[in-house]
Amino acid sequence: MSRRRAHQKGMTLVELLVAMTVTVLLSTLIIGSWITLTNAYSFNARSSKQRDVANLAIARMAREIRDAQKPAPIVNAFAQAYQYEVRFYSTFNEAGADNPSQPPRLTRFVLVDGGNGIGTIYRDEAVDGVFGNGDDVRTTLVKDVVNRRQSTDLFTYSAISDTTGTMYQSLGVTTLVPPAKIQTVRIVLFVDLNPGRSPSYMDISTTVEPRNMRHL
Numbered sequence: 151m152s153r154r155r156a157h158q159k160g161m162t163l164v165e166l167l168v169a170m171t172v173t174v175l176l177s178t179l180i181i182g183s184w185i186t187l188t189n190a191y192s193f194n195a196r197s198s199k200q201r202d203v204a205n206l207a208i209a210r211m212a213r214e215i216r217d218a219q220k221p222a223p224i225v226n227a228f229a230q231a232y233q234y235e236v237r238f239y240s241t242f243n244e245a246g247a248d249n250p251s252q253p254p255r256l257t258r259f260v261l262v263d264g265g266n267g268i269g270t271i272y273r274d275e276a277v278d279g280v281f282g283n284g285d286d287v288r289t290t291l292v293k294d295v296v297n298r299r300q301s302t303d304l305f306t307y308s309a310i311s312d313t314t315g316t317m318y319q320s321l322g323v324t325t326l327v328p329p330a331k332i333q334t335v336r337i338v339l340f341v342d343l344n345p346g347r348s349p350s351y352m353d354i355s356t357t358v359e360p361r362n363m364r365h366l
Contacts, residue, residue, distance in 0.1 A: 197343035197350065200294065204341045204354060207271060207292035211259050212358045214240050214273075215335050219362045221254040227362050228329035233303040235260040236335065240275075255279070259291070259305075267299025268342065294342040296351060308334045334359050 161169075218227035218238040229237040239254035256276040263269040275287040297304050309331035336357045344350040 196345075197352075200341055200343045200345075201352060203292050204339055204352065208337055208339050208354055208356060210273070210291065211271075211337055212356050214238075214242050214257065214259075215337075215358045216361055217241070218360050219254045226330045227254075227360060228332055229256060230258075231305070231307050231329050231332060231335075233305060234297070236305050256281070261295055261297060261304050263298055267296060268345075269295050269298060271295055271304070271339075292339070292341060294345040296340045296342050296349075297338070300340045300351070300353075302338055302340055302353075304338065306336045306338070307332050308336075332360060 219241055220227045221239055227239055235258055237258040240257040241252050241254050256279050258274050259271060261269050261271050270293045271291045273289040273291055277285045277287060310333060334357055338355040340351055340353045342349055343352050
């Protein structure tokens with residue numbers, strides 16, 4: 151019996167520990183790679199979706215501002231022009247905007263701060279012609295907007311000076327352009343592509359020339 155046992159072979163404790171260590175290291179590398187790839191895919195998916203939403207939002211704002219139209223007896227297509235809000239009259243208040251008899255309604259695009267300089271852009275329609283009466287129709291255009299955090303106006307305006315006839319541009323709240331004088335509206339949109347995680351900002355911009363302005 152003793153001779154047979156002398157010829158039996160097996161793994162020593164050291165060999166077993168080495169095998170376990172190698173297995174743990176390989177498993178860690180595989181899991182780490184999988185987590186990295188998963189995070190990269192999630193970021194790409196989130197950022198791609200946010201890019202699409204932001205592009206749709208700025209396209210919609212540009213289109214409606216370009217086609218702002220005054221209702222009778224109001225003489226101007228724009229009501230108010232601020233750095234984070236613009237009020238105007240729009241006929242884009244029904245699906246497809248294909249009803250020629252739809253009267254223009256008071257509409258606004260507004261950036262509402264949700265805290266820490268991060269906000270949401272809404273499109274509000276004043277059904278009765280006055281905002282805040284409880285019947286406003288609100289549509290969310292894009293979230294995670296960081297214009298305030300970046301100290302960048304969402305809307306800037308160019309207009310004609312009353313005294314010299316030259317063009318000038320609004321700068322923040324201290325030099326608001328009279329709505330009747332607006333020549334162009336520049337929209338600059340900053341959005342966070344990776345909300346809730348390490349910030350990754352994207353900015354897109356466009357300049358719009360309203361078609362139906364009556365410059366007084």
